[in-house]
Amino acid sequence: MTDIEKQTEERIFESATEIFIEKGMDGARMQDIADHAGINKALLHYYYRSKEHLFEAVFEKMAAVMFSRFSPVFDEKTSLEDKIRFFFREHISFLQKNPRLPAFILNEVNRNPARIKKLIQRYNINEFWNTLESQHHDELIRYNIRREKMAQLMTSIAAISIFPFAARGIMEVLFEKSGQDFNDYLEQRKDFAAEFVIRALKGSGTE
Amino acid sequence: MTDIEKQTEERIFESATEIFIEKGMDGARMQDIADHAGINKALLHYYYRSKEHLFEAVFEKMAAVMFSRFSPVFDEKTSLEDKIRFFFREHISFLQKNPRLPAFILNEVNRNPARIKKLIQRYNINEFWNTLESQHHDELIRYNIRREKMAQLMTSIAAISIFPFAARGIMEVLFEKSGQDFNDYLEQRKDFAAEFVIRALKGSGTE
């Protein structure tokens, strides 16, 4: 692959990413992507056979980026509580830089669930749990988190971090009306979310 | 308005609702809506001038339905904790019957934020807070919830309830892989969510 080819293909991919995230699969136009990349529309089909192929490339990349942000948690050799603090700080910071990513992923997955299936095959959620359990066995018992509750806890954590971005359109309007600032809210949220979850955990103990 | 006219107009509206929720504004086809309603495509334009008009009618109705589900909380003369329990039970039950509503609303709002603006004008979020404050003054002080934290708390509650439906496409695949059932998860969530939030509140007191 030559340098120029790489340049062109990359420019196409980046333009497609921008347009697809903004307009969605159905709303995006191949002509808009070509214009944005400064090339002829036929070139899109030269590098990516069809709109479907191009979208799939973008979607898989973005989904991988999104999911990869969950894994650093497993590298840390810290307590569960510190992991939670670390996660919210890092994850919300990441989403501040990519605020439209959650809405894009969630919408396209709901529109076509088959798309995410093969991507998810790579991840083993039970192994995910096993890792956490081995790392935090004592804490999980102390917090009375059994396997069924694990899904509840993890989805609640994800929800608290992701939802403000998924509902960004509503929240920004709501905040504007009440004189609050969405960015301030997000900054505060990094700490609030962590302490919120940790308090909920502490109160659930068997002791 | 005659009976037949009402029948037709309603059938159009219901078909449009179904198609728009499933495919979104951009993905929906006027022909599909007409077919679904069992009528000629021109009739759509006879009752609703354009696709935009038809969509707006559907969107505003669905947004109103969604928002109206937050207000019963203010009628209850119970403690804050019981209100939280009541809210999760009712709200998740409602979403179980309308599982695609959150993704539809969130996506279309993000795609075109202007659409929700005029709807939100009707609601006064500061008055909302004032009502809650007058009803639960003592509890809010005990839980150390000041005005800035109110937005954090309310959005966390909304997130915990709504997110599983917004991320339904991912969660169903994830659950299938790990041998869990999404409906069981939702049933458990009604209680889990309430106790989770209440524990988080209790731990935040000034005492």
Place this chain on the structure above:
DNA sequence: ATATGGTTTAACCGAATGGTCAAAAGTAGA
């Protein structure tokens, strides 16, 4: 019966869309 006015349809239209193709332009080796 017939005129009136709202309702419904089949046929049609222009624009936009994803996609194709043959030729031009560019590149690199002999």
Place this chain on the structure above:
DNA sequence: TCTACTTTTGACCATTCGGTTAAACCATAT
């Protein structure tokens, strides 16, 4: 410079889409 190959383009195509129109249909009142 000639040749073989890849990259890029403009023109074009078939189809789809939202929307229009004129006529048919139908219930009701006179």
